[in-house]
Structures are given as structure tokens and as C-alpha cells.
Amino acid sequence: MHSADPLFLPFVRALKPTVRALLLAALAAGVGAPLPVAAQAAAVRHAFAVPAGPLDQAVVRFGRQAGVQFSVSGELTAGRSSVGVSGSYTVAEALARLLAGTGLEAVEANGEYTLRPAPARGEATLATVQVSAAEIRESAYGPVEGYRAERSGTATKTDTALRETPMAIQVVPQQVIKEQQATRLADVVQNVSSVRPGSTFGNRTDSYIVRGFQSSLVAWDGFISNQLFGNPGFVDMANIERIEVLKGPASMLYGLGDPGGLLNIVTKRPMREARYDLAFQAGSNEFQRVEADFNQPLNADGSLALRFNGASQNWGSDRDFLRRSHRDYAAPVLGWQIDDATRLVVEYEYMNQSQPFDRGLVASGDGVVGVSNRSYFGEKWSRFSLSGEQTRYVLEHKLDATWLLRHTGRYQESESHRLSADSRGLQANGRILNRxxxxxxxxxxxxxxxxxxxxxxxxxxxxxxxxxxxxxGRAEKNTRVATAALAALDVFTPVRGAMPGVFGTPTVSEQEIIHRALYLQDQVWLGERWKLLLGLRYDDAEQNATTDGTRVSVSDGKLSPRFGVMYDLTDWAALYASYARSFKPVAEAAFDGSVFKPEMGKQGEVGVKFDLFERRLGLTFAAYELKRRNVTTADPVNTGFSVQTGEQRSRGLELDAVGELGGGWRVLASAAYTDAEITKDNTYAAGNRLPGVPLRSGSVWLKRQVEHGDWRGLGFGVGVFAAGERQGDLGNTFKVAGYARTDVSLSYQRDDWKLTVGVKNLFDRDYIEAPVSRTEIYPGASRTVLATLDIRL
Structure with a gap:
């Protein structure tokens, strides 16, 4: 099963986690700090298409497209060339690109721009508005100022304005995560339309439902997690700069994946200035957490820097008899800004977690069994533990003003152990649970x-x-599972203390995916209003699965096209349409021994994006239809085998709003209509709804920050998160009711400290967060109070 590994892998695996972290610190001795986020020079964005060429001609074309006047000296521009500029930018941003490498800057006075030689570093300049190549806008890979992100790299793998991306993508920045005191990935995704929490696989890891389809795959800085099962454990919030949700198939850039969409986690990067932050949290159910975020430049100009993010968390539960959980997390980020054109970033992450194994409640009849949401059907010895680590690096070199070369790598490994009491369904009397x-x-x-x-x-x-x-790349997973008898439990009057019987012979399985891919993408600006996105990827994937000595191998190559088009109606509104596909190999064989085709996803999407209130508020409206084909379903003739005739379809409408309303008010809101159903299957009826997917859902989070006067520093927020009725399984044998949960927050900030007190589920509603099957139903938490003290040293 194991073919030759890359040269660096034996060395990496040989190092213990602690030694490895020290090695990385010594290796990079700092990280190339991302360019700082500067204030935008103007609120209005224009579409530019100025070709490279003589500077005097480029300036004339620029002035026409931007609608500005220039005063230009022929002697000054003689012999100088411009690299041109294309895309949607403010005048300041576009001028910075137009003048890059010319040694000139533009000075604005009374609405007219004048070119002049850029002053030497440190030289005094006139008190006028100046635009030079040093002007920097928000980076797709850095922090977001406020709620609204302007740029993203998730949808294109390039630093692109969200306004120019012909597909639905939403960004939840660190500020929202902190203000809502989110401690789980599920807390974050509830802010985005058509995204729901999914199964936790027994309180082990995260999954989510996007546009009706569940996925456990998460990308870290553009690297997809293990395609065999996703992220090995729960995501910790300590090292997260922003979380981006790309709706629909993403195989053109990310390869093997699920059709609904992808979550990309953008992690924190070092900064040029020193900063030391601590956070202390405490709350209901004995919740305790300490978090550190330290940044230290290692030389005078900050081109060498080290940033460390870490956290230690202990917490209990509102569920009866559930033991405490614990998680440790550490993430040093190291690197080197070698010169103006070359940058290296190296990041290491370590996580250790231990928590009770828990699949939640069970179904009875056409609903959830009539017990308290706090009921727990496991035993005290039922636990899950995990130790995992990953290393990522990015090496970038800018050849010239046109071309950038980038090499990235990732290595991840984990070990986990599960000893669990599993629910197997209620007996006919509706009260005795088989386990x-x-x-x-x-x-x-x-x-x-x-x-x-x-x-x-x-x-x-x-x-x-x-x-x-x-x-x-290659992904591998080795599993060893044994089962034993366990006494049944009366769910209404539970008596715990049962121990497992003798475990049987374990089932041993080995799985691997080996893939290679080539991809090409072109983002095109046609004049001032039209934009195209054209992409094509070819994947050659081999998937092998061996269970108790029986091996199934699947090899296939697939093309994944994607294209999109945008048209700017005005400076504040743009229409778009796009088409994308996904694929995922199926490591399973039919009765006759033939291998199955890859599972396919196809999506068509149209929408409109708005920039309102002088671009302080962004709105995205989308309509889509998404089909998942080649779904395996039960063979009606040969019991225990499958045939590949299944099909599922999701279509819906979405609205997302984010930004500032004025007067210190900020908003993050979403609404979705999702019609997700089975269209073809041998086991389940066509027309059955997909589990856990509400027909209607939405959220709104409002935050008011007092910026002036005696109450300066005071902030308060309120949020409502709602979902309609949902089916509990593919058979639609039971359903769970809808809910509306209210969260509130109160904060006060002064100088270098901030205190936040939040209440989740203010009215203590009982609700189901995620139904998965008749024996896996996750209840939402009861009312919880959490206080956070942030201190900057």
C-alpha cells in the first residue's frame, strides 16, 4: 500500500512534536509579515483594463477609465513604462499598480492628479493626498477591519475582490468570532445562509451541511483536509483569522470533494510590530479557557517575526452524567521575508483532545423520544481521545511585475482511540434502548x-x-474496530454502570487516496463592466480500500470545469452566473465485481451583488440548482451490495448581508430557502427530503459599539438564529421541530483590556441542532453564560 514518500516525510515523521516545533522555530527564525492593512483611499471602485506599455499612454487610458484629470510632464514620463492594471479597484489602489516600479507617485489636489518623483524614504512630503506604489489594500490572506471582507483567495486561489467573484462566498471575520464568543465551528457557520451544523460523529469532529449536502472536509489556508474522513478533531478558534464559505462544487481548485461547498480556514500570520494578547474565559458548565496570541519581530524592520497562538480548554456539559472534556492547542508560525520578492512561511499545529463519546438522543415513532434534552445514553467510560499535528509551508517568489511563483506543502498525522457505548435503536416498547x-x-x-x-x-x-x-498528494487511514455486547438501557429511568462484554475479532481496514492534478484558470476583465472566470482541472485519482484482506481499487481521471461571468450594472450592483462540477471516487464494488463511477456534483447559479451606503454594506442574493449523481444505493437483487443509480437534488434561494449601518451599528444577516430531496433511489422514495435540511432558515446578528461620549467603549449585541422543521433521516421516518434561538452580548473596552459577557440561548429553549439518523440526534445546548477578559500586555 505504501509507495515512496516525498523526501521530507521520513525526516518529519522521525521528530517528536516538541522537537519538531523547536526545529521549526530555529529553521525560520521568523515569518515574513503580511503587508499591513491600510485605509482605503476612496470609496468608489472602478473596472480597469489598462495594458502594459509606455507610461504616458497608460496614464491617459487610466484617466479616461477612472474619470479623473491628470497633469503630466512629458519629460517625466519619457522612457518610463507601466505594467498596466486590470480589475476592480479604487483610484488609489489602481494607481499603486499602474505606477509600480516607475519611481513616481501621484499627488491629488482639487480633484486633479499630478505625477512627480517619489520622495526618498524618510523625506518630508507636502500635506496633500498622495498615491504611490506603497499603497496597500486589504489582503485576501490577512485580517478584516470590521465585519465586511473586501477580498478572498478561497474561490480563485488568487487575491481577488469578492465583488469580482461570480459565485456565492461569505467571510466570517475574527471580530465576529470574538464578539459572539464562538467556541465551535458550528457557532461560526450559523451566520451563513444555507449552512447548517452536521454530525459530530459521536462528539469527535466537525461536519456541516451546505446547500443540503453534508461534508466533513475543511481546508486550512487552501489545503483540503484528509479526503477520507475530513479533519481528525474539532477545530480550535485560537489561530483563526477568518472563516470563508465557498458555496457549491469546488473540485476545479480543490480536487476530490463534496458538492455542497467548502469551508476554508485562514489562519493568523505574523505582524511587523510586537504584540502580546491574553484571553481568559469562564462560564456555565465549568467552562474554562486560557488563550494566548504573541507576536514578536526578530529584527529591526520586522521582516523576521514569530507568532504563537495557543489555548487550553476544560469544560463540562449540561448533559446528565457526561464527564469533562479537555483540549490543548498550539500553533507557532515562523518564516522569513527574504527580500522584496521572496517570502517563506512555516506553520506547525498540535492538538490533543479528550471528551465523552456522545451521539445524542434517539428517535421514537415519528419524533424524538420524549425525554429531556439533557439525557445521556452512554456510560462514564465512553470516551474519545485524539492527538494530531500538521505542518504547512508557503514559499513565494515574484519574478517580476507580472508573474508570481508559489510552492506550498502540508503534512498531517493523527492517532485516535474510541471506547464507546453506541445506541442501536429502541425496542418495540419504546423505552428500552439496545446498545x-x-x-x-x-x-x-x-x-x-x-x-x-x-x-x-x-x-x-x-x-x-x-x-x-x-x-x-496522498491520504491514508488505518482503522481497527471491535465490538462487544452491552446491556440495554431504560431511557426514562436509566441505570448506568454496565460494562462491555468480550470484544470480538476486530475488523481491520486500510484506505488510501493517491491523486495528481493539473489546473488552469483565467480571470478576465473585458472593458469596464464584463468579467469572466474560466477554469479547468484534470485529476488522476486512485483509491484503495482493504478490509480484512479483501482489497477494492478504483482508479479514474476526471475533468472538472468551472466558468462564471459578471456584469457591472452600476458601481454598486453586479449580476453574475456560474457553473461548476465536483467529483469523489467511490471505493466500493458491485455484485459482479465492477467498480463504480465517481460520485458527481453539478451546479448552476445566478445572483446579484450589491455595495450599498457608500460600500459600507454588502448584499449577495443567489439562486442555484445542485445535483448529486452516481449515489450508491442498495442493490434490490443482491443483498449486501450496492448499485449506482441514486440521485439527489437541491435548489434554493439565499440572501447574505454584512457591514455597517451607521451610528456604530454593524450587521451580519442571512436567509435561505433550501429544497433538498431524493430524486432517484432503490431504497428511499423519490421526493424524500434530505436529513437535517430546513426548508427555511436564517440568522441576524446586530452589534452596537458606542464610539463617542461618556459611554465610549460600551458595546452590546443581539442575535437570532432560526431553522424550520427538518427530516431526521433519508427514509423521512421522523422529523424534528424548528426553532429560534436568541443570543445576547454586552462588552466594555478601555485602553488595553476588554470584558465581554454573553448569554447563548437566552430563553433556554429546547431544540434539536442536528438530526442525522434514528440513533444520532444532537440537541442544542441549554442557556449558557460565558465571560471573556481580553488583555493586551
């Missing part, structure tokens, strides 16, 4: 390497941003 004990161990590892070339240039009046890429 089984399971002893399972999982070992996994993954490596991925990517090589990209990005070209940003203009040809005549057509702007291009080209992406060429190659990717190769």
Missing part, C-alpha cells in the same frame, strides 16, 4: 504539495489573471 460497545483505533496521515504560477497582465483592453498549477 453495543465499540473499541476503535484510527491512524491517519496526509501529505499534499502544490506548485502555482500566477500571471497578472493586460493585453490591449483585456485584463488577465492566469493561474497554472500542479498538485500531488
Amino acid at each position: 453495543r460497545a465499540t473499541d476503535g483505533r484510527d491512524d491517519s496521515r496526509q501529505w499534499t504539495a502544490q506548485f502555482d504560477a500566477i500571471g497578472d497582465f493586460t493585453d490591449a483592453y483585456i485584463g488577465h489573471k492566469l493561474l497554472f498549477g500542479f498538485e500531488a
Whole structure:
């Protein structure tokens, strides 16, 4: 099963976690700090398509497209060339690109721009508005000022304005995560339309439902998690800069994946200035957490820096008889800004977690069994533990003003152990729950390497941003599972203390995915209003599965196209349409021994994006239809085998709003209509709704920050998170009621400290957060209070 590993893997695996962290610290001795986020020079954005060429001609074309006047000296521009500019930018941002490498800057006075030589560093300048190549806008890979992100790299793997991305993508920044005191990924995704919490697989890891389809895959800085099972454990919030949700199939950039969408976690990067932050949290159910975020430049100009994020968390539960949970997390980020054109970033993450194994409640009849949401059907010995680590690096080199080369790599490994009391369903009397004990161990590892070339240039009046890429990787998972008898439990009057019987012979399985891919993408600007996105990827994937000596191998190559188009109706409204596909190999064989085709996803989407109130508020409205094909379903003739005739379909409408309303008010709101159903299956009826997917759902979070007067520093927020009725399984044998949960927050900030007190589920409603099956139904938490003290040292 194991073919030759990359040269660096034996060395990496040989190091213990602590030694590895020290090595990384010594290796990089700092991280190339991302360019700082500057205030935007103007509120209005324009579409530019200025080709490279003589500077005097470029300036004339720029002035026409921007609608501004220039005073230009022929002697000053003689012999100088411009690299051009293409895309949607403010005048300041576009001028910075137009003048890059010319040694000139633009000075604005009374609405007219004048070119002049850029002053030497440190030289005094006139008190006028100046725009030079040093002007920097928000980065797609850095922090977001406020609630509304302007740019993202998730949908294109390039630094692109969200306004120019012809698909639905939403960004939840760190500020929202902190203000809502989110401690789980599920707390964050509830802010985005058509995204719901999914199964936790027994309180082990995160999953989510996007546009009707569940996925456990998460990307970290553009690297997809292990394709065999997703992230090995729960995501910790300590190192997160922003969480981005790309709706719909993402195989054109990320390869093997699920059709509904993808969550990409953008992690924190070092800064040029020193900063030391501590956070202390305490709350209901004995919740305790300490978090650190330290940034230390290692030389005078900050080009070498070290940032460390870490957390230790202990917490109980409102569920009866559930033991405490614990998690430790550490993430040093290291690197080197080698010169103006070359940057290296190295990041290491370590996590250790231990918590009770818990699949929640069970179904009875056509609803949830009539017990308290706090009921727990496991035993005290029922636990899950995990130890995992990953290393990522990014090496970038800018060849010239047009081309950027980027090489990235990731290695991840984890070990986990599960000793669990599993619910197996109620007996006919509706009160005695059959159970089984399971002893399972999982070992996994993954490596991925990517090589990209990005070209940003203009040809005549057509702007291009080209992406060429190659990717190769392997994901492995080895599992050993044994089961034993376990006494049944009366769910209404539970008596605990049962112990497992003798465990049987374990089932041993080994799985691996080996993939290689080539991809090409072109972002095109046609004049001032039209934008195109064209992409194509070819994946060559091999999936092998061996269970108790029986091996099934599937090899297939697939093309994943994607294209989109945008048209700017005005400076504040743009229409878009897009088409995308996904694929995922199926490591399973039919009765006749034939292998199955990859599972396919196809989506068509149209929408409109608005920039309102001088671009302080952004709105995205989307309509889509998404089909999932080649779904395996039970073979009606040969029991225990499958045939590939299943099909599922989701179509819906979405609205997301984010930004500032004025007067210190900020908003993050969403609404969704999701019609997700089975359209073809041998086991379940066509027309059955997909589990856990409400027809209607939505959220709104409002935050008011007092910025002036005697109450300056005071803030308060209120949020409502709602979902309609949901089916509990594919058979639609039971359903759970809808709910509306209210959260509130009160904060006060002064100088270098901030105190936040929040209440989740203010009215203590009983509700079901995620129904998965008749024996896996996750209740929402009861009212909880959480206080956070943030201190900057």
C-alpha cells in the first residue's frame, strides 16, 4: 500500500512534536509579515483594463477609465513604462499598480492628479493626498477591519475582490468570532445562509451541511483536509483569522470533494510590530479557557517575526452524567521575508483532545423520544481521545511585475482511540434502548504539495489573471474496530454502570487516496463592466480500500470545469452566473465485481451583488440548482451490495448581508430557502427530503459599539438564529421541530483590556441542532453564560 514518500516525510515523521516545533522555530527564525492593512483611499471602485506599455499612454487610458484629470510632464514620463492594471479597484489602489516600479507617485489636489518623483524614504512630503506604489489594500490572506471582507483567495486561489467573484462566498471575520464568543465551528457557520451544523460523529469532529449536502472536509489556508474522513478533531478558534464559505462544487481548485461547498480556514500570520494578547474565559458548565496570541519581530524592520497562538480548554456539559472534556492547542508560525520578492512561511499545529463519546438522543415513532434534552445514553467510560499535528509551508517568489511563483506543502498525522457505548435503536416498547460497545483505533496521515504560477497582465483592453498549477498528494487511514455486547438501557429511568462484554475479532481496514492534478484558470476583465472566470482541472485519482484482506481499487481521471461571468450594472450592483462540477471516487464494488463511477456534483447559479451606503454594506442574493449523481444505493437483487443509480437534488434561494449601518451599528444577516430531496433511489422514495435540511432558515446578528461620549467603549449585541422543521433521516421516518434561538452580548473596552459577557440561548429553549439518523440526534445546548477578559500586555 505504501509507495515512496516525498523526501521530507521520513525526516518529519522521525521528530517528536516538541522537537519538531523547536526545529521549526530555529529553521525560520521568523515569518515574513503580511503587508499591513491600510485605509482605503476612496470609496468608489472602478473596472480597469489598462495594458502594459509606455507610461504616458497608460496614464491617459487610466484617466479616461477612472474619470479623473491628470497633469503630466512629458519629460517625466519619457522612457518610463507601466505594467498596466486590470480589475476592480479604487483610484488609489489602481494607481499603486499602474505606477509600480516607475519611481513616481501621484499627488491629488482639487480633484486633479499630478505625477512627480517619489520622495526618498524618510523625506518630508507636502500635506496633500498622495498615491504611490506603497499603497496597500486589504489582503485576501490577512485580517478584516470590521465585519465586511473586501477580498478572498478561497474561490480563485488568487487575491481577488469578492465583488469580482461570480459565485456565492461569505467571510466570517475574527471580530465576529470574538464578539459572539464562538467556541465551535458550528457557532461560526450559523451566520451563513444555507449552512447548517452536521454530525459530530459521536462528539469527535466537525461536519456541516451546505446547500443540503453534508461534508466533513475543511481546508486550512487552501489545503483540503484528509479526503477520507475530513479533519481528525474539532477545530480550535485560537489561530483563526477568518472563516470563508465557498458555496457549491469546488473540485476545479480543490480536487476530490463534496458538492455542497467548502469551508476554508485562514489562519493568523505574523505582524511587523510586537504584540502580546491574553484571553481568559469562564462560564456555565465549568467552562474554562486560557488563550494566548504573541507576536514578536526578530529584527529591526520586522521582516523576521514569530507568532504563537495557543489555548487550553476544560469544560463540562449540561448533559446528565457526561464527564469533562479537555483540549490543548498550539500553533507557532515562523518564516522569513527574504527580500522584496521572496517570502517563506512555516506553520506547525498540535492538538490533543479528550471528551465523552456522545451521539445524542434517539428517535421514537415519528419524533424524538420524549425525554429531556439533557439525557445521556452512554456510560462514564465512553470516551474519545485524539492527538494530531500538521505542518504547512508557503514559499513565494515574484519574478517580476507580472508573474508570481508559489510552492506550498502540508503534512498531517493523527492517532485516535474510541471506547464507546453506541445506541442501536429502541425496542418495540419504546423505552428500552439496545446498545453495543465499540473499541476503535484510527491512524491517519496526509501529505499534499502544490506548485502555482500566477500571471497578472493586460493585453490591449483585456485584463488577465492566469493561474497554472500542479498538485500531488496522498491520504491514508488505518482503522481497527471491535465490538462487544452491552446491556440495554431504560431511557426514562436509566441505570448506568454496565460494562462491555468480550470484544470480538476486530475488523481491520486500510484506505488510501493517491491523486495528481493539473489546473488552469483565467480571470478576465473585458472593458469596464464584463468579467469572466474560466477554469479547468484534470485529476488522476486512485483509491484503495482493504478490509480484512479483501482489497477494492478504483482508479479514474476526471475533468472538472468551472466558468462564471459578471456584469457591472452600476458601481454598486453586479449580476453574475456560474457553473461548476465536483467529483469523489467511490471505493466500493458491485455484485459482479465492477467498480463504480465517481460520485458527481453539478451546479448552476445566478445572483446579484450589491455595495450599498457608500460600500459600507454588502448584499449577495443567489439562486442555484445542485445535483448529486452516481449515489450508491442498495442493490434490490443482491443483498449486501450496492448499485449506482441514486440521485439527489437541491435548489434554493439565499440572501447574505454584512457591514455597517451607521451610528456604530454593524450587521451580519442571512436567509435561505433550501429544497433538498431524493430524486432517484432503490431504497428511499423519490421526493424524500434530505436529513437535517430546513426548508427555511436564517440568522441576524446586530452589534452596537458606542464610539463617542461618556459611554465610549460600551458595546452590546443581539442575535437570532432560526431553522424550520427538518427530516431526521433519508427514509423521512421522523422529523424534528424548528426553532429560534436568541443570543445576547454586552462588552466594555478601555485602553488595553476588554470584558465581554454573553448569554447563548437566552430563553433556554429546547431544540434539536442536528438530526442525522434514528440513533444520532444532537440537541442544542441549554442557556449558557460565558465571560471573556481580553488583555493586551
